[in-house]
Amino acid sequence: MNGIQVARRNPRIVVALAGTVTAAVALAACSAGTGSSAASSSVATPSASASASSSGESGKEAHWSYAGSDGPAAWGSLSNAFEECQIGQAQSPIDVQDPVQQTAPAPQPDYRPAVSAIVDNGHSIEATPTVAAGDLDVAGEPFSLKYMHFHAPSEHTINGKSFPLEMHFVNKTPEGAATALGVMVEPGAVNPAWQPLITAMANVKSGAPVTAPLPWNSMAPTKFRAYNYPGSLTTPPCTQPVDWYLVDQPITMSSAQIAAFTSRYSNTNRPVQPVNGRTILLTGSN
Numbered sequence: 001m002n003g004i005q006v007a008r009r010n011p012r013i014v015v016a017l018a019g020t021v022t023a024a025v026a027l028a029a030c031s032a033g034t035g036s037s038a039a040s041s042s043v044a045t046p047s048a049s050a051s052a053s054s055s056g057e058s059g060k061e062a063h064w065s066y067a068g069s070d071g072p073a074a075w076g077s078l079s080n081a082f083e084e085c086q087i088g089q090a091q092s093p094i095d096v097q098d099p100v101q102q103t104a105p106a107p108q109p110d111y112r113p114a115v116s117a118i119v120d121n122g123h124s125i126e127a128t129p130t131v132a133a134g135d136l137d138v139a140g141e142p143f144s145l146k147y148m149h150f151h152a153p154s155e156h157t158i159n160g161k162s163f164p165l166e167m168h169f170v171n172k173t174p175e176g177a178a179t180a181l182g183v184m185v186e187p188g189a190v191n192p193a194w195q196p197l198i199t200a201m202a203n204v205k206s207g208a209p210v211t212a213p214l215p216w217n218s219m220a221p222t223k224f225r226a227y228n229y230p231g232s233l234t235t236p237p238c239t240q241p242v243d244w245y246l247v248d249q250p251i252t253m254s255s256a257q258i259a260a261f262t263s264r265y266s267n268t269n270r271p272v273q274p275v276n277g278r279t280i281l282l283t284g285s286n
Contacts (some may be wrong), residue, residue, distance in 0.1 A: 006171045008018060009194070014186040016253060020037065032178065034146060039209065041212060046283050050059060050126055061245060062082065062236075063078070064082070064236050066269070066270070067267070072085075075238065079236070079237075081237050082236040082237060082238065084232070084238045085237065085238035088232055088238055089276050090232060090242065090278060091238060091242060091273035091274075092155070092157035092231030092233070092234045092273060093156040093231070093234050093269070093273065094169075094272050094273055094274075094278075094280075095157045095159070095160055095229045095258070095272045096158045096159065097159055097275075097280070098280070099147045099227055099281060100279055100280065100281050100282065101282050102228075102281045102282060104139070104281075104284075105284055106136040106224055106225055106226040106245070106284030106286075107136050107138045107179070107181065107218045107245050108136070108222070109134070109135075109136050109181070109217075109222055110135050110136070110220070111133055111135075111145055112116070112133055112217050113133075113212075113214065113216060113217060114129040114132070114133035114213070114214065114216060115129070115131065115212070116129045116130060116133075116211065116212060116214045117130055117209035117210075118200050118201065118204055118212060119204065119210075120204050120205070120206065120267055121149075121211040123263070123265065123268060124149040124265055124268060125150065125197075125204060126148070127147060127148050127197060127214060128146065128147040129214075130145075130211065133216045135183060135217065136169070136171040136179060138243070138249055143171035143178070143179045144171060144172060144173070144174075145166075145170075145216060146171060146172055146275065147170050148167060148168065148219070149167075149168055149170075150165055150166065150167050150168070150261055150265075151165070151166045151268050151269050152164065152261055152262045152265055152268055152269070153165070153183050153269055154166035154269065155234050155269040155272075156182055156246055157272055158184070158227075159206050160247075163184040163186055164185055164186065164258050165184070165185035165252055165253070165258060165261055166183070166184055166185070166269075167168045167182070167183040167184075167220075168181070168182055169181040169220055171183075175210050176217065178242060179242075180244050181220065181222060181247070182244065182245065182246040182247065182286075183247045183250070183251050184246070185222065185250055185251055186251075186252055186253075187254070187255050187258060188216065188252025189252050189255070189266070190253070191214050191251060191253045191254070192218075193218035193219045194219060195257070196212055196214055197212070197219075198257055198261075199212070200214075202233035202260075221249075221251060223251075224248060224249060224284065225247075225248040225282055225285070226245040226248060226283050226284055227245070227246040227283075228243070228245050228246075228277055228280070229244055229246065229280045230242075230244070230278060231244045232245075239251055246281075248282065254286075268279055270276075
């Protein structure tokens, strides 16, 4: 491809976060930090504790947020560990435009229902299966579902269009390579598959996680086309590369369901980043 050359679908790539954490764990940074919350919390999940902050030159933890002096424009200067937020040339999110059609299949979710731990990690509501909940098949390579969280509004945009919510399903291989599946949400019909999570969220406060069975097999679409591009974490430390797949058609939720998420967190989207010559693929068939 022209511009930045980033290996695609290489399940053996492992990226270190602060020298110790693999790319898959680093991807949990999307679920840590500070957004605009209607219900403040300091719960630390395993993923959040690995990436909520990073030590700067002074050894103090670097705090980041989505606004003000420690907002996105300043992330790269808050800590040496965050420098890729400023100097990285393959950053996420992006505005998806002019994708190149591909005959390669889109990734195939093969998730299954599982009891899950649901927490407020101080930036988003995050759901983590407590037992194996299936895989995302990417070109024959299984990536196990690890957790899901949301951003409001969407971080990625499609031809300049933003959506009220973007759900991130984070998956990894046993070796630690990660792939993110992004699903946009628009207002429409009630979505029964997401109601168990919404119901459980009402009981999530600071403290121990709430557990509930979630129908993971119904929460993510199973037949779709996907925009694929090489990117990064969308929060500090902005590690790259991360292989992104964005479902080309949004799912619907009712206005009340969307409000259940946005009443907890809003304005938790990093601004879109320059594409810098990256090729965006459109995989799968109608």
